[in-house]
Every structure is written in structure tokens, then in C-alpha cells.
Amino acid sequence: MSKSFGAMSVAQLSVLIQSGAADPVDVAEAVFETIGNYADKAVFTVLTKSRALEEARASSKRLWEGRSLGLLDGIPIAWKDLFDIEGLVTTAGSVVLAADAPAKRDAAVVNLLRQAGMIAVGRTNMSEFAFSGLGINPHYGTPVNPRGSDLPRIPGGSSSGAGVAVAAGLVPVAMGTDTGGSVRIPAAFNGIVGYKATRGRHAMDGVYPLAKSLDSLGPLCRNVRDAVWIDAAMRGRTAPDIVERPLQGLELLVPENIVFDGAEPGVVAAFEAALERLQQAGARVSRAVIPAFNEIFDLMTRYGPLVTAEAFALHHQRLAGPDADRMDHRVVMRTRLGAKTTLADYLAILEARGRLIADVERLVGDRLIAFPSVAHVAPPIAPLEEDDELFFATNNKTLRNTALGNFLDWCGVSIPCGTGEAGMPVGLLLSATANRDEALLGIALAAEPVIRGDFA
Template identity: 75%
Template sequence: MTKPYGAMSIAELSALIQTGTVDPVAVTEAVLAGIEAYPDKAVFISLLKDRALAEAEASSKRLKDGRSLGLLDGIPIAWKDLFDVEGLPTTAGSKVLKKAEPARKDAAIVDLLKQAGMVAVGRTNMSEFAFSGIGINPHYGTPRNPHGKDVPRIPGGSSSGSAVAVAAGLVPVAMGTDTGGSIRIPSALNGIVGYKATRGRHAMDGVYPLATSLDSLGPLCRTVQDAVWIDAAMRGLAAPQTARRSQEPLDIVIPTNIVFDGAEPGVVTAFEAAIGRLERAGARITRITIPAFDEIPALMAKRGALVTAEAFALHRQRLSGPEAAEMDHRVVARTRLGEKISMPDYIAILETKARLIAETEALIGDRFVAMPSVAHVAPPIEALEKDDELFFATNGKTLGNTALGNFLDWCGVSIPCGTGDADMPVGFLLSAGANHDEALLQAAMSCEETVRG
């Protein structure tokens, strides 16, 4: 049986399109039909059928005329509901923005990928206002993790629909945002690849913010090579410029503090098995304490969380008006914590952030850092929906490892490395310092097969 187009990697599908084996219109029609037939209706908030078919027809004509725009021409992509799409309100997974003014133009990244020939097929569900690593949404439903065979399990957030759309084979790639782990968490929990770029690497115009000191972008897809292709187009490049790495050994640091606290045995086993494979392949592994990892939670306990301070500043008026009653009460509760963070606290957080980035850069240097993307596999949805205390505790644990990288301005790639409890996916997070994206993507490409085992 032929694999559905949405279940292919970008590279697989691109080869078929560029050689004329399949037509972009047929691909788009099949992808849209697959989305509509998929039983879980919480994955997409809206489909962009007319736009998608128009873009596919334009791609088809270019290819027939010998004017391909490159590797991504005709490839379908889904967009997290944070990105402006011309003519539609950007609802950010909320009900309160449904009546917002329609976007006058596409977000900068949406436009750049359109210029690369990509076909926008729909907008994916997410945690409301991107403020949760769990992925539960009371307004549009919670997308179910396609790997959960026993009970409905969380997708991870906040890029929940984007991850499920790829993992379920509906689209080859979907776009996400990452403020505390919102690309890497759902990628890990759904067994796909997720790349979070260094903050500022990609244009943020037309992307609904959560916390501008932490927000970054990146694709959720099937392979690291796919992520490299998308990253290039996101920066306006006509072709990828990330070189493949020679077979020199990777130099990897594994933190001994914080990142394994409370980790499920199955997650640790899968992660350590991947490390063992890397060592046998020649990687140099060093286990060290990273002092910043202890300081960051202590700083949050004393001063508050940076994301909470900035989210409260963004939503302050909304929280004091009637719209608060229409929001997810868990998002409201978390955001209101920002009211307690004073200006001196906020300044102290930013000053400490700058110091910890410098100190950690001096400690790590050009080495890569590896840890489990998430300390647990995707838990069942039902208990988290019923119990707020469990929800907040689980959310903190889910964000625990990835949020450290956001605070330090790291870039990171989550790669599937095996399974844990209930045969659910485990993610291997490889990170590098700010603006080391090219080196990180090279390293992730070179070790992906070994990590996957």
C-alpha cells in the first residue's frame, strides 16, 4: 500500500513532485481529504481549502513550465494558530479572539514559505495563548496523541495540533512556536523531530506573542534534514546552506543535575541506550553539573517566572475584563501570577539571565548538551482535565528540561530515541548555545540515525 502523502518526509514527497511523478494539486487534494477523514476533529482549528488549492495549482503550473521554486515547491504545510494568515483572525487557540480583526497580510514566515512554493493547508490547534506544555484546550478540544493505544493521552503543548498533524501522517510538516518547550515537548511525546531555533533567528512579524524575551520558532517534521530545508526557507534562502558534518566525533555534555529529577525509568533507559549507541559510534560523552540549572528554578521561586511576567503584561487588560471568563481557567490562573512580579524583580530576572548565559557559555563552549526532552511519556488526558492541581504539577514537570534552554537562549532539536511506559515515544534533546544553529543542525543530522537506533 502506498504511503499517504502526509505521512511522507519532505524529502520523499519532494522527490515525487520534482520528478513529475505526482502533481501538487493531487497531493493537496489528498492531504485535505486525509485531514477531513481523520476521526480526531481537534487537530485543526480551520482548513484553508481555497487557498491551498490555488497555491497547489500555481505550483503545478510552475513545475510544468520548468520553473520550480526549489525543494519545497508544492509541499503542504500546516500552521499553528499563532501565525497571521491573510483574511482570517489569528485566534491563538482562544475563543476571545474569534471576532478579532482579520489579518491584513500573512505573517512574515508564512509569506517566506509561500515564496518557497509551500502550500498552506490549515491552522492547527494549540494550548490557549500558547501557555501550557500539556496541550489541553477546552475551546477546540484536545488533540489525542496518535501513539496512545490504551487511553487518550496528551499531545503536549503548546504546538499540540502541529505535532499530532505530523505524527498522524496528515501533513509532512507543521510550524510551531517555542517559549518554554512548545515545539520540542509535543515532538518528543509524539515521536517526531522538532527544531527550536535560537530566539531571533526567524522573523516574528505577524506571530502572536507569549513572552518576547523567550519566544522562538521552528518546524515539527519527520527528519532533521526536513528541518534544515524548512529553516533555510524561513530565512529567505533559496536553498539550504547547512553543510553535512564529517564523521568527526561529537563532543556531548550530559547534565547531572535537575534534568533527571523525577524522570520515569523508561525515559532514562531509552535516553541512556541512545547515549550508549553514540559512544560506540565515537562520541565523547562528559557528565557535568551545570550550575545555571540549579539557579534558574531558585530564581523563579524567588522572583517569579519570566514567561509569567511577560504574559501578564500582554493579557493584563483582558484578565481584568469580561473576556477572562471565556478563557481556560488554568491559563487565567497561571497568567495572573505575573501580577505579583514587580519591576525590580523583572529587571533582576533579566540581569540574572544575561549572567547565566555568559557563565554557561564559558562552561560548555562549543560542545553540545544532551538530555531527555521530557522526563516522562505522554500521560492520560482525563485525570489532567479533572484535577487542576495535577495539571499544574504535570505542566511544571513537562516543561522542566526544555524551559532551561529557552532561559539560556539555546537552540535545540528533539529526536525520537525509543519508547518508555505504555510503549509511548521518548525524545532525545540535543542543544547548543545561542546562534550555534548551523553546528547544531549539522550534529543532529549526523547523529540522527544513531540516536533513533
């Protein structure tokens, strides 16, 4: 049993720990053994074994004395290399920050989950500065998608190591960030669940930014229930407060524009089959054009992407100095494009964004929006490393569907719905308008087994 602790869901492992059938110290040691035996050494950038064992011993003592902190006490978690962990340098997937001072304290959400009894096992790899949806990292290596059986495929990014760590059974949950899809994309590519919260739902203190008007947080895990439990602790709750909502009468809106453009046939087939299962379970589906989708891409063509403008503002001094030569040249190239967005352009984007959010909220109402998380399955790594033009084209297509939700301030959860080309996973993205996370997660709890179908 010990070898499979990391492959369990949070809920499954919690039952064992809370019942006394598994001790947190044994769980932590087994998780580190599993990580140590895993062939791909690019999943983690650093392991925090001393801290984890100290936390596990404290958890074990509490449980022995009948003082459990709750459902998450003793559960291991991995943290994306954007979250401050006391005593460690936050490198954000880059070598240029390696000489920075170590963090003086944990990030706010790291501290909250520590207070819930969770065990921090280490930091996971990522796209440099979180600025790619592919997960390729030339500095620390690129984690290989464990679902690929034919050839090495990308993990998705930017939370690449987080997605692989969960999908490979190394940890039950890993924390990611999502600015344009960085939780939902690796979840879709690796066949797991990824929940992106509404921006501002969780504290961002101590999280290295990419674009503050778009950045949000969320867990990558095995199922929606795990996401609900983690979300509660991230908000300082002692127990989950989200309940399952019935599918009967659920109204889903499927966009007819943008999100299916150039989609792989296998992705469309898996999505439509899941949609049919949802209808058979009582959901009502309507299809319509969402004009704001086209306007968003028109805005990007005219003024440049919002994320690129804010990334350039964050990194412009670094890009003007010697550090630029030590960064991934593709990150440098993409970030420098933000220089073209003037202050007037930036303000125009923000004004248009507010209008489009309001327009879409009126159009969508209380419905959930459903479409494929990504229009294609995880492609092979090698061609993307060798061809910059292919890299940028694939990155744009990979981010396209999920980035719409960030621009519109949606919350979303990617759930596996089947397989496409080469047997690789396909994700169905359920989204809701801003601050409707409770409704989204409550429905997702009921919808998940229907959406998954036979996907394990």
C-alpha cells in the same frame, strides 16, 4: 500512494513532485481527503482549502513549465494558530480573539514559505495563548496523541495540533512556536522531530506573542533533514546551506542536575541507550553539574518565572475584564501569578539571565548538551482535565527540561530515541548555545539515525 502523501517526509514528497511523479494539486487534494477522514477533529481549528488549491495549481503550472521554486515547491504545511494568515482571524487557541479583525497579510515566515512554493493547508490547534506544555484546550478540543494505544494521552503543547498533524500522517510538516518547549515537547511526546531555533533567527512579524524575550519558532517534521530545508526557506534561502558534520570526535555534555529529577525509568533507559550508541559511533560524552540550572529555578522561586511576568504584561487588561471568564481557568490562574513580579523583580531576572547565559557559554564551549526532552512520556488526558493540582504539577514537570534552553537562549532539536512506559515515544534533546544552529543541525543530521536506533 496518494493516501500516504501526508505521511511522507518533506524530502520524500519533494522527490515525487520535482520528478513529475506527483502533481501538487493531487497532493493537496489527497491531504485534505486524509484530514477529512481522520477521526480526531481537534487537530485543526480551520482549513484553508481554497487558498491551498490555488497555491497548488500555481505550483503545478510552474513545475510543468520548468520553473520550480526549489525543493519545497508544492509541499503542504500546516500553521499553528499563532501565525497570521491573510483573511483569517488569529485566535491563538482562544475564543476571546474570535471577533478580532482578520489579518491583512501573512506573517513574515508564512510569506517566506509561500514564496518557496509551500502550500498552506490550515491552522492547527494549540494550548490557549500558548501557555501550557500539555496541549489541553477546552474551547477547540484536545488533539489526542496518535501514538497512544491504551487510552487517550496528551499531545504536548503548546503546538499540540502541529505535533499530532505530523505524527498522524496528515501533513509532512507543521510550524510551531517555542517559548518554554512548545515545539520540542509535542515532538518528543508524538515521536517526531522538533527544531527550536535560536531566538531571533526567524522573523517574528505577524506571530502572536507569549513572552517576547523567550519566543522562538521552529518546524515539527519527520526528520532533521526536513527541518534543515524548512529552516533555510524561513531565512529566505533558496537552498539549504547546512551540511552534515561527522560524529567522530563530537563532544557531548550531559547535565547531572535537574534534568533527570523524577524521570521515569523508561525515559532514562531509552536516553542512556541512545547515548551509548552515540559513543559507539565516535562521540565523547562527559557529565557535569551545570550550576546555572539550579540558579534558574532559584530565580523563579524568588521572583516568579520570566514567561509568567511577560504573559501577565500582555494579558493583564484582558484578565481584569469579562474575557477572563471565557478563558481556560488554568491559563487565567497561571497568568495572574505574573502580577506578583514587580518591575524591580523583572529587571533582576533579566540581569541574572545575562550573567547565567555568559556563565553557561563559558562552561559548555563548543560542546552540545544532551538530555531527555521531557522526563516522562505523554500521560493520559482525563486525569489532567479533572484535577487542577495534577494539571499544574504535570505542566511544570513537562516544561522543566526544555524551558532551561529558552531561558539560556539555546537552540535545540528533539529526536526520537526509543520508547518508555506504555510504548510511548521518548525524545533526546540535543542543544547548543545561542546562534550555533548550523553546528547543531549539521551534527543532528549525522546523529539522527544513531539516536533513533530501532525507533520508526
